[in-house]
Amino acid sequence: MRQWIDACAPDDIDTEDLIAWEYAGRRIAIYNTDQGFFATDLMCTHEDQSLEDGLVMDCVIECPLHGGRFDICTGKALSAPASTDLATYPVKVHGGRVWVQI
Amino acid sequence: MARAGNTLRLGAARWINETVLWVTSLIYMEEPLHRRFTHTNHHTHTWHVGKDSQMPFDTPMGFGGWLAEISGFALLRFHMQVFVSLALRRYSQTMRMVTPEAEFPKMTRNARIMLALYALIALSPFAGLWWPIWFLAIPRVLGAPVMLLFTLIQHVELQENAPSILDSTRSFRGHWLSRFLYMNMNNHVEHHLYPNVPFHALPKLAEAVKDQVPEPDPGFVRTNWEVLGVTLRRSLGLPTKAASIRQAPHMITKGGPVQQVAKRTM
Numbered sequence: 001m002r003q004w005i006d007a008c009a010p011d012d013i014d015t016e017d018l019i020a021w022e023y024a025g026r027r028i029a030i031y032n033t034d035q036g037f038f039a040t041d042l043m044c045t046h047e048d049q050s051l052e053d054g055l056v057m058d059c060v061i062e063c064p065l066h067g068g069r070f071d072i073c074t075g076k077a078l079s080a081p082a083s084t085d086l087a088t089y090p091v092k093v094h095g096g097r098v099w100v101q102i
Numbered sequence: 103m104a105r106a107g108n109t110l111r112l113g114a115a116r117w118i119n120e121t122v123l124w125v126t127s128l129i130y131m132e133e134p135l136h137r138r139f140t141h142t143n144h145h146t147h148t149w150h151v152g153k154d155s156q157m158p159f160d161t162p163m164g165f166g167g168w169l170a171e172i173s174g175f176a177l178l179r180f181h182m183q184v185f186v187s188l189a190l191r192r193y194s195q196t197m198r199m200v201t202p203e204a205e206f207p208k209m210t211r212n213a214r215i216m217l218a219l220y221a222l223i224a225l226s227p228f229a230g231l232w233w234p235i236w237f238l239a240i241p242r243v244l245g246a247p248v249m250l251l252f253t254l255i256q257h258v259e260l261q262e263n264a265p266s267i268l269d270s271t272r273s274f275r276g277h278w279l280s281r282f283l284y285m286n287m288n289n290h291v292e293h294h295l296y297p298n299v300p301f302h303a304l305p306k307l308a309e310a311v312k313d314q315v316p317e318p319d320p321g322f323v324r325t326n327w328e329v330l331g332v333t334l335r336r337s338l339g340l341p342t343k344a345a346s347i348r349q350a351p352h353m354i355t356k357g358g359p360v361q362q363v364a365k366r367t368m
Contacts, residue, residue, distance in 0.1 A: 046202070047146050055298075066142040067298050079116055080135075081142045083202045 004092070004099045010037070013098075018061065020052040023102060028089060030098060031072050033059050037091045038072045039100045045070075045077065045084035129241045132181045133188055133216065135209045136197070140368070143200040145297050149257050149270035151364040155196050161364040162353055163258055165337040168330060171254055174246035180368050188213035196367065248283070255325050256290045259332060261350035262363050267294045272325075272348060273308065273318040280322040281305075288322070291315050319347045336360055 005023055013019050013032035020042050021028045027042035029051050040061075042050055049065040056062075059072045068082025075086035090101040127134035140155040147153035158177060159167045170176040187194060188209050193201075201209070223234040261269040268291060276288035286304040287293055292311060299307050308318075319325045328344040332353075336342050343354045352363070 047142070049146075062298070064298060066145060081138055081202075083204055 002101050004101050007039075007098050007100045009096065010093055010098055013037070016056045016058075018052065018054070018056055020050065021100070023100070026102065028100065028102075029061070030091065030100065031056060031061065033072060035059055035073065037093060037098050039089040039091045040070065040072065040075050040086040044068060044082065045086055046082045128216065128219070129238065130181075131178065131185075131220075131238070131242070133184060133209055133213045135201070135205055135212060136184055136188065139201040139205070140196075145294065148267060148294055149260065149364075150263050155200050155367050157257075157364055157367045158253070159258070159366050160362055161258075161262055162336060162342075162360055162362070163329075163333050164360065165333045167366075168254075168333040172247050172250050174242065174250055176366070177246075177250070177368065178242070185213045185217055189217055251326050252280075252284050252287070252322065255319070255322075255329060256287075258329055259344070259347065259349045259353045261352075264350075267291060268316055269350065273315070274325045275318050275321045277321055284322075288318070316348060 007021050007023070007028075007030055008019065010032070013030060015032050015034070018029045018031040021030050021039075027050070029040050029042045031038045031040075033056065035058075038059075040051075042052065044051055044063040044065070046063065046066060046068045049063055051061055051063055051070075053064040054061045055064070056072070060069050060078065061072050062069045063082065066081050068080065069078040070076065070082060070086050071078055073088075075088040077083050077085050092099050092101075123138065124134050127137055130137070144154050144156035149157065151157070159171045163171075187197075191206075191210050193206055197206075220238075223238060226232070226234040255272055255274060257271055260272055264270040271291045271294050273291040274288050276284065276286075281288060285301040287301065289304040289308040292299070292304055292307045292315070295311070295315075296307060308315075320328075325347050328347045332342050332344050332349075335357075336355075339359070340357045341355065342357070343349070
């Protein structure tokens, strides 16, 4: 059963940036974009590389190792070498906190 | 240029990177997606035996290995084998290790199209057209040895299976012409440390991190000259210490038989 988990404060993430967050063994990236907060798996689907140091541009995250890009909102793999989509998680801001549904 | 495009960082526009990858792959004679995925794997597992799919020669290198590498024939043969395997849907263990499953049908399609193109080019003199032959032959005969001299010194004589890029990878000083031809990839340690830094910014990056990385080896000509000397002496069973270039400790011997560490993977 999925539940909403209190992840962080909105101010913990700079605009156009992300933080790495871990819950129950899952490694998740939480993003702060112009379109709001989003969450995806933290690891690139191409190879074992954390997206934590990746570049966020609008609603796109670029893997720091090989430059594969993903749509942050949908998780869709946008460009090579990434070809498998990232898993995404619903996010809401409530009571001054960022919540992720897992 | 091919390397920079292959690393998907030739400026900001992705379509330029993609175009460079595909056009240079046609001339380089390698299926572009195979090239992409083996190269990204090379960046992840640089010079790790059994994991790096782009180790182009046996290590430690002898004179025979040097000759096979610089002539480009060993590489051409490998690329042709890859084309045929892909066209026949025979995917090797290495291909499966580095490539997402969904990419194989595209690679097979590309290999078939490119093989057909090469067949047409091979037949073009019968139609009185020679320029398609020169389009492939001139880069292969004149360009490949120069390119391979550049790529040879990226990792040769350095440490296999090293946890640090600094021990497995070489930067070297560049004359303006070699920096231009090689698109600043003489800053190779920096390129491996930060592969997403575009080629035009590598000199700035090298300047910024110069106190944290090994001193670059001498220029293109001198580094290659020393490498050639080492491989010759190794094959003759003579001492293998180079005059000035960096070498991994096990590459420096007083002569005698050579114990192979890595077998070429391409």
